[in-house]
Amino acid sequence: MQNKKIRRLVTPLGVGVVAGATVLAGVPAQAVPSTVTFDNTCLATPSAVAGPQSQTQEASIVVDAPASVNAGEEYDVVVTAPPLSVPNSNSGSALQSVSRLKVDMEVPQNASIVSSEIVAGTSSGLSGVAPNLLRVNESGAVDANGTILRLSGNNQVIGNSPTASKNSRGGIVALAQPGTNTVFQLPQVKVRLEAGPSGTVDVKLRTAGEAGTYGNDKNYLTFLPEATLLITAWAPTQCSPRDSSTAPLNSGAGPLASTRIVEADKQTTTTVSAPGAVKNGDEVTLTADVDPAANGGTVQFSVDGTPIGGPVNVVNGAATTAHTFDTDGDHAVTAVYSGATGFVGSTSAPKRSASAPTTSSPVSR
The missing domain is CATH 2.60.40.10 (Immunoglobulins)
Incomplete structure:
Protein backbone atom coordinates (compact mmCIF):
# COMPACT_ATOMS: atom_id res chain seq x y z
CA MET A 1 0.00 0.00 0.00
CA GLN A 2 2.77 2.41 0.91
CA ASN A 3 4.71 1.70 -2.30
CA LYS A 4 1.60 2.41 -4.36
CA LYS A 5 1.24 5.82 -2.71
CA ILE A 6 4.92 6.62 -3.28
CA ARG A 7 4.61 5.84 -6.97
CA ARG A 8 1.81 8.43 -7.16
CA LEU A 9 3.78 11.00 -5.24
CA VAL A 10 5.44 12.86 -8.10
CA THR A 11 4.18 13.00 -11.67
CA PRO A 12 5.99 14.92 -14.41
CA LEU A 13 6.07 18.33 -12.75
CA GLY A 14 6.08 19.93 -16.17
CA VAL A 15 6.62 23.39 -17.41
CA GLY A 16 3.31 24.91 -18.48
CA VAL A 17 4.50 28.15 -19.97
CA VAL A 18 3.09 31.22 -21.69
CA ALA A 19 4.95 34.12 -23.27
CA GLY A 20 6.23 36.76 -20.89
CA ALA A 21 5.34 39.62 -23.18
CA THR A 22 6.36 42.57 -21.01
CA VAL A 23 8.66 44.95 -22.86
CA LEU A 24 11.14 46.68 -20.61
CA ALA A 25 10.87 50.44 -20.45
CA GLY A 26 14.17 52.02 -21.34
CA VAL A 27 15.21 49.52 -23.98
CA PRO A 28 16.80 51.48 -26.85
CA ALA A 29 14.29 52.69 -29.43
CA GLN A 30 15.83 50.52 -32.15
CA ALA A 31 15.18 47.35 -30.13
CA VAL A 32 12.81 44.94 -31.82
CA PRO A 33 10.78 42.52 -29.63
CA SER A 34 11.06 38.95 -30.89
CA THR A 35 8.95 36.09 -29.53
CA VAL A 36 9.96 32.51 -30.24
CA THR A 37 7.45 29.79 -29.37
CA PHE A 38 8.50 26.15 -29.25
CA ASP A 39 7.84 22.87 -27.47
CA ASN A 40 9.77 22.05 -24.32
CA THR A 41 10.19 18.42 -23.30
CA CYS A 42 11.11 17.81 -19.67
CA LEU A 43 12.35 14.70 -17.90
CA ALA A 44 11.39 14.44 -14.21
CA THR A 45 13.04 11.70 -12.16
CA PRO A 46 11.25 11.34 -8.80
CA SER A 47 13.09 9.86 -5.85
CA ALA A 48 11.80 6.76 -4.02
CA VAL A 49 9.89 4.24 -6.18
CA ALA A 50 8.38 6.32 -9.00
CA GLY A 51 10.30 6.14 -12.25
CA PRO A 52 11.36 8.82 -14.76
CA GLN A 53 8.50 10.59 -16.50
CA SER A 54 8.35 12.90 -19.51
CA GLN A 55 6.13 15.84 -20.39
CA THR A 56 6.01 18.16 -23.41
CA GLN A 57 4.44 21.61 -23.30
CA GLU A 58 4.66 24.85 -25.26
CA ALA A 59 7.03 27.62 -24.19
CA SER A 60 7.73 31.14 -25.41
CA ILE A 61 10.67 33.47 -24.81
CA VAL A 62 10.72 37.18 -25.61
CA VAL A 63 13.95 38.95 -26.59
CA ASP A 64 14.34 42.70 -27.13
CA ALA A 65 17.35 43.38 -29.35
CA PRO A 66 18.08 45.83 -32.16
CA ALA A 67 17.86 44.49 -35.70
CA SER A 68 21.24 46.03 -36.55
CA VAL A 69 24.08 47.95 -34.91
CA ASN A 70 27.32 49.48 -36.07
CA ALA A 71 30.58 47.67 -35.59
CA GLY A 72 31.94 48.44 -32.11
CA GLU A 73 28.62 49.86 -30.90
CA GLU A 74 27.32 49.05 -27.42
CA TYR A 75 23.69 47.96 -27.11
CA ASP A 76 21.29 46.17 -24.74
CA VAL A 77 19.57 42.82 -25.09
CA VAL A 78 16.69 42.08 -22.70
CA VAL A 79 15.44 38.50 -22.31
CA THR A 80 12.11 37.62 -20.71
CA ALA A 81 11.70 33.99 -19.69
CA PRO A 82 8.14 32.64 -19.61
CA PRO A 83 6.12 32.34 -16.40
CA LEU A 84 6.26 28.77 -15.07
CA SER A 85 3.25 26.84 -13.78
CA VAL A 86 3.55 23.63 -11.74
CA PRO A 87 0.61 21.51 -10.50
CA ASN A 88 0.16 21.67 -6.73
CA SER A 89 -1.08 18.14 -6.24
CA ASN A 90 -1.55 14.75 -7.84
CA SER A 91 -3.22 11.67 -6.39
CA GLY A 92 -2.90 13.00 -2.88
CA SER A 93 0.66 14.29 -3.12
CA ALA A 94 1.23 17.95 -2.29
CA LEU A 95 3.79 20.22 -3.89
CA GLN A 96 5.93 22.02 -1.33
CA SER A 97 8.31 23.99 -3.53
CA VAL A 98 10.18 24.27 -6.79
CA SER A 99 13.79 25.26 -6.21
CA ARG A 100 17.29 25.27 -7.70
CA LEU A 101 15.92 26.98 -10.81
CA LYS A 102 18.32 27.93 -13.57
CA VAL A 103 18.21 29.09 -17.17
CA ASP A 104 21.37 28.89 -19.29
CA MET A 105 22.11 30.94 -22.41
CA GLU A 106 25.09 30.85 -24.72
CA VAL A 107 27.48 33.78 -24.56
CA PRO A 108 26.91 35.39 -27.99
CA GLN A 109 29.51 35.14 -30.74
CA ASN A 110 30.78 38.26 -32.56
CA ALA A 111 30.28 40.43 -29.48
CA SER A 112 31.74 40.93 -26.03
CA ILE A 113 29.79 41.28 -22.79
CA VAL A 114 30.17 44.73 -21.27
CA SER A 115 27.82 44.10 -18.32
CA SER A 116 24.88 41.95 -17.30
CA GLU A 117 22.20 42.45 -14.69
CA ILE A 118 18.88 41.28 -13.29
CA VAL A 119 16.12 43.77 -14.08
CA ALA A 120 14.63 44.79 -10.75
CA GLY A 121 10.90 44.32 -10.19
CA THR A 122 10.34 41.84 -13.04
CA SER A 123 10.03 38.59 -11.06
CA SER A 124 7.23 37.23 -8.90
CA GLY A 125 6.55 34.33 -6.55
CA LEU A 126 10.24 33.78 -5.74
CA SER A 127 12.17 33.41 -2.50
CA GLY A 128 15.40 31.74 -1.44
CA VAL A 129 18.64 33.02 -2.93
CA ALA A 130 18.24 36.21 -4.97
CA PRO A 131 18.54 35.53 -8.70
CA ASN A 132 21.83 36.54 -10.25
CA LEU A 133 23.73 36.17 -13.50
CA LEU A 134 26.98 34.26 -13.61
CA ARG A 135 29.32 33.41 -16.45
CA VAL A 136 30.20 29.71 -16.20
CA ASN A 137 32.13 27.15 -18.22
CA GLU A 138 30.94 23.79 -19.55
CA SER A 139 31.52 22.23 -16.12
CA GLY A 140 29.24 24.81 -14.52
CA ALA A 141 32.03 26.51 -12.58
CA VAL A 142 32.18 30.30 -12.45
CA ASP A 143 34.63 31.38 -15.15
CA ALA A 144 35.23 34.87 -16.53
CA ASN A 145 35.87 33.28 -19.92
CA GLY A 146 33.03 30.78 -19.74
CA THR A 147 30.75 30.26 -22.72
CA ILE A 148 27.53 30.10 -20.68
CA LEU A 149 25.53 32.92 -19.06
CA ARG A 150 23.54 31.41 -16.18
CA LEU A 151 20.48 32.82 -14.42
CA SER A 152 20.28 31.05 -11.05
CA GLY A 153 20.42 31.52 -7.31
CA ASN A 154 24.19 31.82 -7.01
CA ASN A 155 24.75 28.59 -8.99
CA GLN A 156 22.74 26.43 -6.56
CA VAL A 157 21.17 24.10 -9.14
CA ILE A 158 20.44 20.37 -9.58
CA GLY A 159 23.60 19.56 -11.53
CA ASN A 160 26.47 20.88 -13.66
CA SER A 161 27.69 23.02 -10.78
CA PRO A 162 30.04 22.69 -7.77
CA THR A 163 27.05 23.53 -5.54
CA ALA A 164 24.52 21.10 -7.03
CA SER A 165 22.01 18.89 -5.21
CA LYS A 166 19.07 16.76 -6.29
CA ASN A 167 17.61 16.20 -2.83
CA SER A 168 17.72 19.51 -0.97
CA ARG A 169 16.05 22.87 -1.35
CA GLY A 170 18.34 25.67 -2.50
CA GLY A 171 19.00 28.49 -4.93
CA ILE A 172 15.96 30.26 -6.36
CA VAL A 173 12.83 28.92 -4.61
CA ALA A 174 9.16 29.13 -5.54
CA LEU A 175 7.05 28.01 -2.57
CA ALA A 176 3.76 26.29 -3.28
CA GLN A 177 0.85 28.72 -3.52
CA PRO A 178 -2.83 28.18 -2.75
CA GLY A 179 -4.79 26.94 -5.74
CA THR A 180 -4.38 24.27 -8.35
CA ASN A 181 -1.03 25.50 -9.68
CA THR A 182 2.01 27.30 -8.36
CA VAL A 183 2.90 30.05 -10.82
CA PHE A 184 6.06 32.10 -10.68
CA GLN A 185 8.06 34.41 -12.92
CA LEU A 186 11.82 34.48 -13.29
CA PRO A 187 13.24 38.00 -13.68
CA GLN A 188 14.17 39.66 -16.94
CA VAL A 189 17.87 39.81 -17.65
CA LYS A 190 19.64 42.64 -19.44
CA VAL A 191 22.97 42.10 -21.14
CA ARG A 192 24.98 44.98 -22.56
CA LEU A 193 27.04 43.89 -25.55
CA GLU A 194 29.71 45.50 -27.67
CA ALA A 195 29.38 44.46 -31.29
CA GLY A 196 32.40 42.98 -33.01
CA PRO A 197 33.72 44.09 -36.42
CA SER A 198 31.33 42.03 -38.55
CA GLY A 199 28.83 39.18 -38.67
CA THR A 200 25.65 38.52 -36.73
CA VAL A 201 25.08 38.39 -32.97
CA ASP A 202 22.61 35.62 -32.09
CA VAL A 203 20.84 35.22 -28.75
CA LYS A 204 20.51 31.49 -28.09
CA LEU A 205 19.61 29.11 -25.30
CA ARG A 206 22.25 26.63 -24.20
CA THR A 207 21.81 23.60 -26.48
CA ALA A 208 25.29 22.80 -27.79
CA GLY A 209 26.92 19.47 -27.01
CA GLU A 210 25.54 17.59 -24.01
CA ALA A 211 23.17 20.49 -23.31
CA GLY A 212 21.25 19.43 -26.40
CA THR A 213 20.63 15.87 -25.24
CA TYR A 214 17.40 14.79 -23.57
CA GLY A 215 17.33 14.73 -19.76
CA ASN A 216 20.77 16.21 -19.11
CA ASP A 217 21.79 18.46 -16.21
CA LYS A 218 23.33 20.79 -18.81
CA ASN A 219 19.92 21.41 -20.39
CA TYR A 220 19.11 25.12 -20.53
CA LEU A 221 16.22 24.85 -18.01
CA THR A 222 16.45 22.71 -14.86
CA PHE A 223 14.72 22.79 -11.46
CA LEU A 224 13.85 20.68 -8.43
CA PRO A 225 10.21 20.10 -7.40
CA GLU A 226 9.60 18.91 -3.84
CA ALA A 227 6.37 17.13 -2.86
CA THR A 228 5.07 15.19 0.14
CA LEU A 229 2.55 12.44 0.82
CA LEU A 230 3.88 10.10 3.46
CA ILE A 231 7.45 11.12 2.76
CA THR A 232 9.29 13.92 1.01
CA ALA A 233 10.18 13.20 -2.58
CA TRP A 234 12.30 15.16 -5.01
CA ALA A 235 11.92 15.24 -8.78
CA PRO A 236 14.99 16.80 -10.47
CA THR A 237 13.79 17.99 -13.86
CA GLN A 238 15.69 18.82 -17.05
CA CYS A 239 14.06 20.56 -20.02
CA SER A 240 15.25 21.02 -23.59
CA PRO A 241 13.60 22.43 -26.75
CA ARG A 242 12.26 19.32 -28.51
CA ASP A 243 8.84 17.99 -29.51
CA SER A 244 9.19 14.69 -27.63
CA SER A 245 11.73 12.69 -25.66
CA THR A 246 12.97 11.03 -28.87
CA ALA A 247 12.75 14.06 -31.17
CA PRO A 248 15.69 16.22 -32.26
CA LEU A 249 16.10 19.79 -31.08
CA ASN A 250 13.50 22.16 -32.48
CA SER A 251 13.42 25.89 -33.29
CA GLY A 252 13.97 26.75 -29.63
CA ALA A 253 17.58 25.74 -30.16
CA GLY A 254 18.01 28.31 -32.92
CA PRO A 255 18.50 32.06 -32.59
CA LEU A 256 15.85 33.71 -30.42
CA ALA A 257 16.93 37.03 -31.92
CA SER A 258 19.63 38.14 -34.35
CA THR A 259 21.39 41.47 -34.61
CA ARG A 260 23.28 42.27 -37.81
CA ILE A 261 26.55 44.14 -37.45
CA VAL A 262 26.96 46.94 -39.97
CA GLU A 263 30.66 46.92 -40.72
CA ALA A 264 32.61 50.13 -40.30
CA ASP A 265 33.72 51.80 -43.53
CA LYS A 266 37.16 50.54 -44.48
CA GLN A 267 40.03 52.98 -44.81
CA THR A 268 41.55 52.79 -48.29
Whole structure:
Protein backbone atom coordinates (compact mmCIF):
# COMPACT_ATOMS: atom_id res chain seq x y z
CA MET A 1 0.00 0.00 0.00
CA GLN A 2 2.77 2.41 0.91
CA ASN A 3 4.71 1.70 -2.30
CA LYS A 4 1.60 2.41 -4.36
CA LYS A 5 1.24 5.82 -2.71
CA ILE A 6 4.92 6.62 -3.28
CA ARG A 7 4.61 5.84 -6.97
CA ARG A 8 1.81 8.43 -7.16
CA LEU A 9 3.78 11.00 -5.24
CA VAL A 10 5.44 12.86 -8.10
CA THR A 11 4.18 13.00 -11.67
CA PRO A 12 5.99 14.92 -14.41
CA LEU A 13 6.07 18.33 -12.75
CA GLY A 14 6.08 19.93 -16.17
CA VAL A 15 6.62 23.39 -17.41
CA GLY A 16 3.31 24.91 -18.48
CA VAL A 17 4.50 28.15 -19.97
CA VAL A 18 3.09 31.22 -21.69
CA ALA A 19 4.95 34.12 -23.27
CA GLY A 20 6.23 36.76 -20.89
CA ALA A 21 5.34 39.62 -23.18
CA THR A 22 6.36 42.57 -21.01
CA VAL A 23 8.66 44.95 -22.86
CA LEU A 24 11.14 46.68 -20.61
CA ALA A 25 10.87 50.44 -20.45
CA GLY A 26 14.17 52.02 -21.34
CA VAL A 27 15.21 49.52 -23.98
CA PRO A 28 16.80 51.48 -26.85
CA ALA A 29 14.29 52.69 -29.43
CA GLN A 30 15.83 50.52 -32.15
CA ALA A 31 15.18 47.35 -30.13
CA VAL A 32 12.81 44.94 -31.82
CA PRO A 33 10.78 42.52 -29.63
CA SER A 34 11.06 38.95 -30.89
CA THR A 35 8.95 36.09 -29.53
CA VAL A 36 9.96 32.51 -30.24
CA THR A 37 7.45 29.79 -29.37
CA PHE A 38 8.50 26.15 -29.25
CA ASP A 39 7.84 22.87 -27.47
CA ASN A 40 9.77 22.05 -24.32
CA THR A 41 10.19 18.42 -23.30
CA CYS A 42 11.11 17.81 -19.67
CA LEU A 43 12.35 14.70 -17.90
CA ALA A 44 11.39 14.44 -14.21
CA THR A 45 13.04 11.70 -12.16
CA PRO A 46 11.25 11.34 -8.80
CA SER A 47 13.09 9.86 -5.85
CA ALA A 48 11.80 6.76 -4.02
CA VAL A 49 9.89 4.24 -6.18
CA ALA A 50 8.38 6.32 -9.00
CA GLY A 51 10.30 6.14 -12.25
CA PRO A 52 11.36 8.82 -14.76
CA GLN A 53 8.50 10.59 -16.50
CA SER A 54 8.35 12.90 -19.51
CA GLN A 55 6.13 15.84 -20.39
CA THR A 56 6.01 18.16 -23.41
CA GLN A 57 4.44 21.61 -23.30
CA GLU A 58 4.66 24.85 -25.26
CA ALA A 59 7.03 27.62 -24.19
CA SER A 60 7.73 31.14 -25.41
CA ILE A 61 10.67 33.47 -24.81
CA VAL A 62 10.72 37.18 -25.61
CA VAL A 63 13.95 38.95 -26.59
CA ASP A 64 14.34 42.70 -27.13
CA ALA A 65 17.35 43.38 -29.35
CA PRO A 66 18.08 45.83 -32.16
CA ALA A 67 17.86 44.49 -35.70
CA SER A 68 21.24 46.03 -36.55
CA VAL A 69 24.08 47.95 -34.91
CA ASN A 70 27.32 49.48 -36.07
CA ALA A 71 30.58 47.67 -35.59
CA GLY A 72 31.94 48.44 -32.11
CA GLU A 73 28.62 49.86 -30.90
CA GLU A 74 27.32 49.05 -27.42
CA TYR A 75 23.69 47.96 -27.11
CA ASP A 76 21.29 46.17 -24.74
CA VAL A 77 19.57 42.82 -25.09
CA VAL A 78 16.69 42.08 -22.70
CA VAL A 79 15.44 38.50 -22.31
CA THR A 80 12.11 37.62 -20.71
CA ALA A 81 11.70 33.99 -19.69
CA PRO A 82 8.14 32.64 -19.61
CA PRO A 83 6.12 32.34 -16.40
CA LEU A 84 6.26 28.77 -15.07
CA SER A 85 3.25 26.84 -13.78
CA VAL A 86 3.55 23.63 -11.74
CA PRO A 87 0.61 21.51 -10.50
CA ASN A 88 0.16 21.67 -6.73
CA SER A 89 -1.08 18.14 -6.24
CA ASN A 90 -1.55 14.75 -7.84
CA SER A 91 -3.22 11.67 -6.39
CA GLY A 92 -2.90 13.00 -2.88
CA SER A 93 0.66 14.29 -3.12
CA ALA A 94 1.23 17.95 -2.29
CA LEU A 95 3.79 20.22 -3.89
CA GLN A 96 5.93 22.02 -1.33
CA SER A 97 8.31 23.99 -3.53
CA VAL A 98 10.18 24.27 -6.79
CA SER A 99 13.79 25.26 -6.21
CA ARG A 100 17.29 25.27 -7.70
CA LEU A 101 15.92 26.98 -10.81
CA LYS A 102 18.32 27.93 -13.57
CA VAL A 103 18.21 29.09 -17.17
CA ASP A 104 21.37 28.89 -19.29
CA MET A 105 22.11 30.94 -22.41
CA GLU A 106 25.09 30.85 -24.72
CA VAL A 107 27.48 33.78 -24.56
CA PRO A 108 26.91 35.39 -27.99
CA GLN A 109 29.51 35.14 -30.74
CA ASN A 110 30.78 38.26 -32.56
CA ALA A 111 30.28 40.43 -29.48
CA SER A 112 31.74 40.93 -26.03
CA ILE A 113 29.79 41.28 -22.79
CA VAL A 114 30.17 44.73 -21.27
CA SER A 115 27.82 44.10 -18.32
CA SER A 116 24.88 41.95 -17.30
CA GLU A 117 22.20 42.45 -14.69
CA ILE A 118 18.88 41.28 -13.29
CA VAL A 119 16.12 43.77 -14.08
CA ALA A 120 14.63 44.79 -10.75
CA GLY A 121 10.90 44.32 -10.19
CA THR A 122 10.34 41.84 -13.04
CA SER A 123 10.03 38.59 -11.06
CA SER A 124 7.23 37.23 -8.90
CA GLY A 125 6.55 34.33 -6.55
CA LEU A 126 10.24 33.78 -5.74
CA SER A 127 12.17 33.41 -2.50
CA GLY A 128 15.40 31.74 -1.44
CA VAL A 129 18.64 33.02 -2.93
CA ALA A 130 18.24 36.21 -4.97
CA PRO A 131 18.54 35.53 -8.70
CA ASN A 132 21.83 36.54 -10.25
CA LEU A 133 23.73 36.17 -13.50
CA LEU A 134 26.98 34.26 -13.61
CA ARG A 135 29.32 33.41 -16.45
CA VAL A 136 30.20 29.71 -16.20
CA ASN A 137 32.13 27.15 -18.22
CA GLU A 138 30.94 23.79 -19.55
CA SER A 139 31.52 22.23 -16.12
CA GLY A 140 29.24 24.81 -14.52
CA ALA A 141 32.03 26.51 -12.58
CA VAL A 142 32.18 30.30 -12.45
CA ASP A 143 34.63 31.38 -15.15
CA ALA A 144 35.23 34.87 -16.53
CA ASN A 145 35.87 33.28 -19.92
CA GLY A 146 33.03 30.78 -19.74
CA THR A 147 30.75 30.26 -22.72
CA ILE A 148 27.53 30.10 -20.68
CA LEU A 149 25.53 32.92 -19.06
CA ARG A 150 23.54 31.41 -16.18
CA LEU A 151 20.48 32.82 -14.42
CA SER A 152 20.28 31.05 -11.05
CA GLY A 153 20.42 31.52 -7.31
CA ASN A 154 24.19 31.82 -7.01
CA ASN A 155 24.75 28.59 -8.99
CA GLN A 156 22.74 26.43 -6.56
CA VAL A 157 21.17 24.10 -9.14
CA ILE A 158 20.44 20.37 -9.58
CA GLY A 159 23.60 19.56 -11.53
CA ASN A 160 26.47 20.88 -13.66
CA SER A 161 27.69 23.02 -10.78
CA PRO A 162 30.04 22.69 -7.77
CA THR A 163 27.05 23.53 -5.54
CA ALA A 164 24.52 21.10 -7.03
CA SER A 165 22.01 18.89 -5.21
CA LYS A 166 19.07 16.76 -6.29
CA ASN A 167 17.61 16.20 -2.83
CA SER A 168 17.72 19.51 -0.97
CA ARG A 169 16.05 22.87 -1.35
CA GLY A 170 18.34 25.67 -2.50
CA GLY A 171 19.00 28.49 -4.93
CA ILE A 172 15.96 30.26 -6.36
CA VAL A 173 12.83 28.92 -4.61
CA ALA A 174 9.16 29.13 -5.54
CA LEU A 175 7.05 28.01 -2.57
CA ALA A 176 3.76 26.29 -3.28
CA GLN A 177 0.85 28.72 -3.52
CA PRO A 178 -2.83 28.18 -2.75
CA GLY A 179 -4.79 26.94 -5.74
CA THR A 180 -4.38 24.27 -8.35
CA ASN A 181 -1.03 25.50 -9.68
CA THR A 182 2.01 27.30 -8.36
CA VAL A 183 2.90 30.05 -10.82
CA PHE A 184 6.06 32.10 -10.68
CA GLN A 185 8.06 34.41 -12.92
CA LEU A 186 11.82 34.48 -13.29
CA PRO A 187 13.24 38.00 -13.68
CA GLN A 188 14.17 39.66 -16.94
CA VAL A 189 17.87 39.81 -17.65
CA LYS A 190 19.64 42.64 -19.44
CA VAL A 191 22.97 42.10 -21.14
CA ARG A 192 24.98 44.98 -22.56
CA LEU A 193 27.04 43.89 -25.55
CA GLU A 194 29.71 45.50 -27.67
CA ALA A 195 29.38 44.46 -31.29
CA GLY A 196 32.40 42.98 -33.01
CA PRO A 197 33.72 44.09 -36.42
CA SER A 198 31.33 42.03 -38.55
CA GLY A 199 28.83 39.18 -38.67
CA THR A 200 25.65 38.52 -36.73
CA VAL A 201 25.08 38.39 -32.97
CA ASP A 202 22.61 35.62 -32.09
CA VAL A 203 20.84 35.22 -28.75
CA LYS A 204 20.51 31.49 -28.09
CA LEU A 205 19.61 29.11 -25.30
CA ARG A 206 22.25 26.63 -24.20
CA THR A 207 21.81 23.60 -26.48
CA ALA A 208 25.29 22.80 -27.79
CA GLY A 209 26.92 19.47 -27.01
CA GLU A 210 25.54 17.59 -24.01
CA ALA A 211 23.17 20.49 -23.31
CA GLY A 212 21.25 19.43 -26.40
CA THR A 213 20.63 15.87 -25.24
CA TYR A 214 17.40 14.79 -23.57
CA GLY A 215 17.33 14.73 -19.76
CA ASN A 216 20.77 16.21 -19.11
CA ASP A 217 21.79 18.46 -16.21
CA LYS A 218 23.33 20.79 -18.81
CA ASN A 219 19.92 21.41 -20.39
CA TYR A 220 19.11 25.12 -20.53
CA LEU A 221 16.22 24.85 -18.01
CA THR A 222 16.45 22.71 -14.86
CA PHE A 223 14.72 22.79 -11.46
CA LEU A 224 13.85 20.68 -8.43
CA PRO A 225 10.21 20.10 -7.40
CA GLU A 226 9.60 18.91 -3.84
CA ALA A 227 6.37 17.13 -2.86
CA THR A 228 5.07 15.19 0.14
CA LEU A 229 2.55 12.44 0.82
CA LEU A 230 3.88 10.10 3.46
CA ILE A 231 7.45 11.12 2.76
CA THR A 232 9.29 13.92 1.01
CA ALA A 233 10.18 13.20 -2.58
CA TRP A 234 12.30 15.16 -5.01
CA ALA A 235 11.92 15.24 -8.78
CA PRO A 236 14.99 16.80 -10.47
CA THR A 237 13.79 17.99 -13.86
CA GLN A 238 15.69 18.82 -17.05
CA CYS A 239 14.06 20.56 -20.02
CA SER A 240 15.25 21.02 -23.59
CA PRO A 241 13.60 22.43 -26.75
CA ARG A 242 12.26 19.32 -28.51
CA ASP A 243 8.84 17.99 -29.51
CA SER A 244 9.19 14.69 -27.63
CA SER A 245 11.73 12.69 -25.66
CA THR A 246 12.97 11.03 -28.87
CA ALA A 247 12.75 14.06 -31.17
CA PRO A 248 15.69 16.22 -32.26
CA LEU A 249 16.10 19.79 -31.08
CA ASN A 250 13.50 22.16 -32.48
CA SER A 251 13.42 25.89 -33.29
CA GLY A 252 13.97 26.75 -29.63
CA ALA A 253 17.58 25.74 -30.16
CA GLY A 254 18.01 28.31 -32.92
CA PRO A 255 18.50 32.06 -32.59
CA LEU A 256 15.85 33.71 -30.42
CA ALA A 257 16.93 37.03 -31.92
CA SER A 258 19.63 38.14 -34.35
CA THR A 259 21.39 41.47 -34.61
CA ARG A 260 23.28 42.27 -37.81
CA ILE A 261 26.55 44.14 -37.45
CA VAL A 262 26.96 46.94 -39.97
CA GLU A 263 30.66 46.92 -40.72
CA ALA A 264 32.61 50.13 -40.30
CA ASP A 265 33.72 51.80 -43.53
CA LYS A 266 37.16 50.54 -44.48
CA GLN A 267 40.03 52.98 -44.81
CA THR A 268 41.55 52.79 -48.29
CA THR A 269 44.88 53.51 -49.93
CA THR A 270 44.98 54.59 -53.56
CA THR A 271 48.14 54.10 -55.63
CA VAL A 272 48.56 55.49 -59.14
CA SER A 273 50.73 53.89 -61.82
CA ALA A 274 52.11 55.70 -64.86
CA PRO A 275 55.14 55.30 -67.13
CA GLY A 276 58.27 56.90 -65.73
CA ALA A 277 59.21 58.24 -69.13
CA VAL A 278 57.19 58.50 -72.34
CA LYS A 279 57.54 59.89 -75.84
CA ASN A 280 55.72 63.15 -76.21
CA GLY A 281 52.49 62.58 -78.13
CA ASP A 282 52.15 58.85 -77.34
CA GLU A 283 49.01 57.62 -75.62
CA VAL A 284 49.69 55.86 -72.30
CA THR A 285 47.56 54.05 -69.73
CA LEU A 286 47.20 55.44 -66.23
CA THR A 287 46.05 52.99 -63.54
CA ALA A 288 44.75 53.53 -60.00
CA ASP A 289 44.64 50.65 -57.53
CA VAL A 290 42.42 50.93 -54.43
CA ASP A 291 43.33 48.76 -51.44
CA PRO A 292 41.35 47.00 -50.03
CA ALA A 293 39.77 46.22 -53.37
CA ALA A 294 36.59 48.27 -53.55
CA ASN A 295 33.92 47.43 -56.07
CA GLY A 296 32.27 50.77 -56.52
CA GLY A 297 32.97 54.47 -56.51
CA THR A 298 35.05 56.39 -59.03
CA VAL A 299 38.58 57.66 -59.55
CA GLN A 300 39.40 61.10 -60.91
CA PHE A 301 42.84 61.26 -62.55
CA SER A 302 44.75 64.55 -62.65
CA VAL A 303 47.97 65.67 -64.27
CA ASP A 304 49.75 68.58 -62.65
CA GLY A 305 46.61 69.29 -60.63
CA THR A 306 44.28 69.46 -63.62
CA PRO A 307 41.61 66.75 -63.98
CA ILE A 308 41.82 64.73 -67.17
CA GLY A 309 38.60 63.30 -68.53
CA GLY A 310 35.72 62.41 -66.25
CA PRO A 311 35.56 60.12 -63.21
CA VAL A 312 36.33 56.46 -63.99
CA ASN A 313 34.38 53.62 -62.36
CA VAL A 314 36.29 51.39 -59.97
CA VAL A 315 35.89 47.66 -60.64
CA ASN A 316 37.52 45.08 -58.37
CA GLY A 317 39.70 47.79 -56.86
CA ALA A 318 41.08 49.24 -60.13
CA ALA A 319 40.40 52.06 -62.56
CA THR A 320 42.22 52.96 -65.76
CA THR A 321 42.23 55.78 -68.27
CA ALA A 322 44.14 56.68 -71.44
CA HIS A 323 46.13 59.91 -71.64
CA THR A 324 48.46 61.61 -74.08
CA PHE A 325 51.27 63.83 -72.77
CA ASP A 326 51.64 66.68 -75.21
CA THR A 327 53.96 68.91 -73.24
CA ASP A 328 57.63 68.23 -72.62
CA GLY A 329 58.75 68.02 -69.03
CA ASP A 330 58.13 66.34 -65.69
CA HIS A 331 54.50 65.74 -64.81
CA ALA A 332 52.77 64.78 -61.55
CA VAL A 333 49.99 62.21 -61.93
CA THR A 334 47.48 61.73 -59.07
CA ALA A 335 44.29 59.76 -58.55
CA VAL A 336 41.46 60.60 -56.15
CA TYR A 337 39.14 57.76 -55.12
CA SER A 338 35.63 58.97 -54.26
CA GLY A 339 34.81 56.22 -51.78
CA ALA A 340 31.76 53.92 -51.87
CA THR A 341 29.45 52.09 -49.51
CA GLY A 342 31.74 50.49 -46.93
CA PHE A 343 34.88 52.24 -48.21
CA VAL A 344 36.43 55.61 -47.34
CA GLY A 345 37.81 57.77 -50.16
CA SER A 346 41.55 58.38 -50.53
CA THR A 347 44.06 60.28 -52.64
CA SER A 348 47.23 58.82 -54.11
CA ALA A 349 50.71 60.22 -53.75
CA PRO A 350 51.90 61.91 -56.97
CA LYS A 351 53.55 59.70 -59.56
CA ARG A 352 56.21 61.47 -61.63
CA SER A 353 56.16 60.90 -65.36
CA ALA A 354 58.56 62.63 -67.79
CA SER A 355 57.64 63.31 -71.41
CA ALA A 356 60.18 64.24 -74.07
CA PRO A 357 60.33 64.53 -77.85
CA THR A 358 62.56 61.46 -78.05
CA THR A 359 61.79 57.97 -76.71
CA SER A 360 63.21 57.33 -73.29
CA SER A 361 64.06 54.01 -71.78
CA PRO A 362 60.88 52.52 -70.36
CA VAL A 363 60.53 52.44 -66.62
CA SER A 364 58.64 49.62 -64.92
CA ARG A 365 55.43 50.59 -63.25
